[in-house]
Amino acid sequence: xxxxxxxxxxxxxxxxxxxxxxxxxxxxxxxxxxxxxxxxxxxxxxxxxxxxxxxxxxxxxxxxxxxxxxxxxxxxxxxxxxxxxxxxxxxxxxxxxxxxxxxxxxxxxxxxxxxxxxxxxxxxxxxxxxxxxxxxxxxxxxxxxxxxxxxxxxxxxxxxxxxxxxxxxxxxxxxxxxxxxxxxxxxxxxxxxxxxxxxxxxxxxxxxxxxxxxxxxxxxxxxxxxxxxxxxxxxxxxxxxxxxxxxxxxxxxxxxxxxxxxxxxxxxxxxxxxxxxxxxxxxxxxxxxxxxxxxxxxxxxxxxxxxxxxxxxxxxxxxxxxxxxxxxxxxxxxxxxxxxxxxxxxxxxxxxxxxxxxxxxxxxxxxxxxxxxxxxxxxxxxxxxxxxxxxxxxxxxxxxxxxxxx
Amino acid sequence: xxxxxxxxxxxxxxxxxxxxxxxxxxxxxxxxxxxxxxxxxxxxxxxxxxxxxxxxxxxxxxxxxxxxxxxxxxxxxxxxxxxxxxxxxxxxxxxxxxxxxxxxxxxxxxxxxxxxxxxxxxxxxxxxxxxxxxxxxxxxxxxxxxxxxxxxxxxxxxxxxxxxxxxxxxxxxxxxxxxxxxxxxxxxxxxxxxxxxxxxxxxxxxxxxxxxxxxxxxxxxxxxxxxxxxxxxxxxxxxxxxxxxxxxxxxxxxxxxxxxxxxxxxxxxxxxxxxxxxxxxxxxxxxxxxxxxxxxxxxxxxxxxxxxxxxxxxxxxxxxxxxxxxxxxxxxxxxxxxxxxxxxxxxxxxxxxxxxxxxxxxxxxxxxxxxxxxxxxxxxxxxxxxxxxxxxxxxxxxxxxxxxxx
Numbered sequence: 001x002x003x004x005x006x007x008x009x010x011x012x013x014x015x016x017x018x019x020x021x022x023x024x025x026x027x028x029x030x031x032x033x034x035x036x037x038x039x040x041x042x043x044x045x046x047x048x049x050x051x052x053x054x055x056x057x058x059x060x061x062x063x064x065x066x067x068x069x070x071x072x073x074x075x076x077x078x079x080x081x082x083x084x085x086x087x088x089x090x091x092x093x094x095x096x097x098x099x100x101x102x103x104x105x106x107x108x109x110x111x112x113x114x115x116x117x118x119x120x121x122x123x124x125x126x127x128x129x130x131x132x133x134x135x136x137x138x139x140x141x142x143x144x145x146x147x148x149x150x151x152x153x154x155x156x157x158x159x160x161x162x163x164x165x166x167x168x169x170x171x172x173x174x175x176x177x178x179x180x181x182x183x184x185x186x187x188x189x190x191x192x193x194x195x196x197x198x199x200x201x202x203x204x205x206x207x208x209x210x211x212x213x214x215x216x217x218x219x220x221x222x223x224x225x226x227x228x229x230x231x232x233x234x235x236x237x238x239x240x241x242x243x244x245x246x247x248x249x250x251x252x253x254x255x256x257x258x259x260x261x262x263x264x265x266x267x268x269x270x271x272x273x274x275x276x277x278x279x280x281x282x283x284x285x286x287x288x289x290x291x292x293x294x295x296x297x298x299x300x301x302x303x304x305x306x307x308x309x310x311x312x313x314x315x316x317x318x319x320x321x322x323x324x325x326x327x328x329x330x331x332x333x334x335x336x337x338x339x340x341x342x343x344x345x346x347x348x349x350x351x352x353x354x355x356x357x358x359x360x361x362x363x364x365x366x367x368x369x370x371x372x373x374x375x376x377x378x379x380x381x382x383x384x385x386x387x388x389x390x391x392x393x394x395x396x397x398x399x400x401x402x403x404x405x406x
Numbered sequence: 407x408x409x410x411x412x413x414x415x416x417x418x419x420x421x422x423x424x425x426x427x428x429x430x431x432x433x434x435x436x437x438x439x440x441x442x443x444x445x446x447x448x449x450x451x452x453x454x455x456x457x458x459x460x461x462x463x464x465x466x467x468x469x470x471x472x473x474x475x476x477x478x479x480x481x482x483x484x485x486x487x488x489x490x491x492x493x494x495x496x497x498x499x500x501x502x503x504x505x506x507x508x509x510x511x512x513x514x515x516x517x518x519x520x521x522x523x524x525x526x527x528x529x530x531x532x533x534x535x536x537x538x539x540x541x542x543x544x545x546x547x548x549x550x551x552x553x554x555x556x557x558x559x560x561x562x563x564x565x566x567x568x569x570x571x572x573x574x575x576x577x578x579x580x581x582x583x584x585x586x587x588x589x590x591x592x593x594x595x596x597x598x599x600x601x602x603x604x605x606x607x608x609x610x611x612x613x614x615x616x617x618x619x620x621x622x623x624x625x626x627x628x629x630x631x632x633x634x635x636x637x638x639x640x641x642x643x644x645x646x647x648x649x650x651x652x653x654x655x656x657x658x659x660x661x662x663x664x665x666x667x668x669x670x671x672x673x674x675x676x677x678x679x680x681x682x683x684x685x686x687x688x689x690x691x692x693x694x695x696x697x698x699x700x701x702x703x704x705x706x707x708x709x710x711x712x713x714x715x716x717x718x719x720x721x722x723x724x725x726x727x728x729x730x731x732x733x734x735x736x737x738x739x740x741x742x743x744x745x746x747x748x749x750x751x752x753x754x755x756x757x758x759x760x761x762x763x764x765x766x767x768x769x770x771x772x773x774x775x776x777x778x779x780x781x782x783x784x785x786x787x788x789x790x791x792x793x794x795x796x797x798x799x800x801x802x803x804x805x806x807x808x809x810x811x812x
Contacts, residue, residue, distance in 0.1 A: 038521050121437070
């Protein structure tokens with residue numbers, strides 16, 4: 001039995017390994033890239049007695065600490081590491097100059113006081129969320145460089161040697177990161193945005209099929225809004241990293257990365273509205289079928305048009321074309337929402353029970369709010385496409401069929 | 407002018423420093439603790455030529471890498487660092503044994519292949535979210551130990567020396583972390599939970615005052631639900647760290663940390679329902695004041711009772727007493743919800759416009775859902791208090807006055 005349990009847990013482990021790899025095969029490539037950098041540096045320092053093992057270890061530390069998944073991450077960490085080395089080295093040299101006027105015991109006290117003060121300050125600064133995210137590994141480098149220079153009385157040439165080792169490590173990482181299967185944070189952010197918009201479209205149409213047609217659909221599609229809501233942290237870190245990246249492909253210098261935050265905020269709001277919609281799929285909530293049937297037509301029209309609009313926005317974002325083709329779908333959705341509003345204002349309610357009408361009315365109400373949000377998403381993407389000078393030609397259309405029909 | 411701008415940015419910088427410090431003064435203490443550990447280790451290795459500067463640098467790396475804010479964090483990182491050193495060292499020794507049978511060029515090739523394979527594997531494993539969170543810094547230690555042992559033909563005694571240096575660093579950190587102003591992740595988690603429940607209570611009563619009494623309240627209280635929704639990641643990491651901590655104060659060994667996740671999930675759901683409620687404070691939404699006046703009494707009763715229940719649950723959680731005193735408030739809230747339900751079922755709607763009634767009806771509907779969720783929060787906290795053997799005696803009561811009245 002125990003052998004069986006061992007094999008099943010081994011199987012699970014293997015499964016999660018393959019899932020991590022197949023979810024994004026670039027992860028495997030990244031691992032190979034890091035391994036290549038490590039091996040290259042091992043070859044460089046191999047057998048060179050003058051550099052010795054400490055240089056190799058320092059290079060390995062540089063690679064492991066600097067080589068991030070995206071180009072932006074690698075560049076950000078590299079700059080941070082160079083700065084930490086320079087500042088630590090400079091402080092160490094300053095301490096040496098200060099110490100020349102002191103006797104040994106005085107210098108010891110001075111050094112210990114400096115260690116205490118610098119230790120306290122660097123630790124305290126890690127509590128700043130922004131510094132924590134970017135400069136964390138720099139603290140180690142800063143402190144060790146300072147200590148090496150101050151304690152062991154390294155001269156300026158030793159500091160340059162140390163800097164050179166780190167630079168060789170960083171250059172190796174940067175070159176491999178940029179030129180061998182590069183992973184651009186900016187591109188990932190752009191694609192994430194487009195795919196989030198598509199997910200919203202699918203969730204909306206999934207809700208319609210489920211609510212108005214009583215068909216049960218794939219739950220993973222239905223709950224896509226959760227993925228969208230959870231992607232906030234990823235989006236933020238990608239935006240921060242994208243700023244570090246040089247122009248590449250369609251992304252020119254000074255690409256308006258700030259606009260992505262604005263669009264992302266509207267997408268999040270829309271996703272949380274869709275989440276509220278999906279709450280009303282709960283079969284325990286009393287629903288007046290009669291009233292639902294009455295509002296089905298305008299609601300379906302709103303959803304279908306919003307679906308088309310979101311699909312067009314998503315695909316035109318993806319290929320970097322102005323989303324103007326979505327405009328008429330949004331207009332149609334707004335017209336349908338007006339119609340629904342008019343119906344709700346004039347409907348007579350004498351025959352139905354209020355308790356079972358509220359939830360249906362709320363669904364209609366939320367759909368109207370979603371219409372407004374989709375228009376805001378459209379406007380912010382249109383702004384982006386103007387700022388980033390997307391192509392204006394060519395219309396992106398979407399097949400009028402719903403994906404679940406096929 | 408430029409001098410003025412410089413001084414204002416300096417002032418801002420100073421402000422945010424004091425804010426980080428005053429938000430949680432333990433941060434300042436933590437910085438001083440880390441600085442103390444660094445200074446102590448500097449004194450230990452000071453002038454000992456036999457250990458030399460590399461030992462000092464390794465200790466500093468250990469302190470900076472291991473000394474976390476909470477005791478749990480420090481212990482987790484310490485164990486991880488020791489394991490990484492042991493595994494790296496063992497692999498290095500194994501390589502040495504393998505290499506005895508090889509000529510030099512063969513050994514070089516073997517080593518480079520091993521560097522490549524280990525580099526690729528360790529990098530790949532960082533993509534597992536769980537490993538990333540806990541074992542990240544261990545990767546550097548593992549690789550450098552392996553390389554030091556394998557490349558420089560360190561014997562077993564050298565490895566033990568390295569391990570000893572790391573151990574001295576870790577013991578210093580752990581002792582300072584546990585015995586000088588300790589910060590327990592478990593305690594923080596417990597207090598966070600209690601304060602989140604209190605925030606929900608304040609948000610609810612804030613909504614009532616705003617919606618039914620048309621008074622505008624402090625916006626920071628109103629939007630407390632955002633803080634609660636955002637605390638998910640903090641909660642998760644605190645739960646993971648709390649498991650590492652030894653028994654302390656009221657927290658016995660095998661404290662049911664898993665239960666906190668369950669409670670947290672209900673709190674999150676409740677917060678997101680309160681978020682939906684607050685959407686209806688938007689003045690652009692048409693509201694039938696007449697209908698609102700009709701449901702005001704039962705809704706206010708629900709909210710007041712839920713407020714009291716949440717306050718009692720929060721304060722009894724904080725002092726680790728069974729929340730049984732909240733039971734009757736929940737029963738009263740449920741009775742009021744029944745009453746509201748009956749009213750909604752029997753209300754006549756002929757005179758009012760449906761469009762302005764839906765939003766009000768939805769508010770009533772969401773309040774009923776919140777009542778159910780508060781009961782679930784109560785039940786899960788009651789479960790926790792049984793699992794963790796909270797005191798059963800003594801009733802926690804809450805003053806019947808609303809806080810905003812005072």
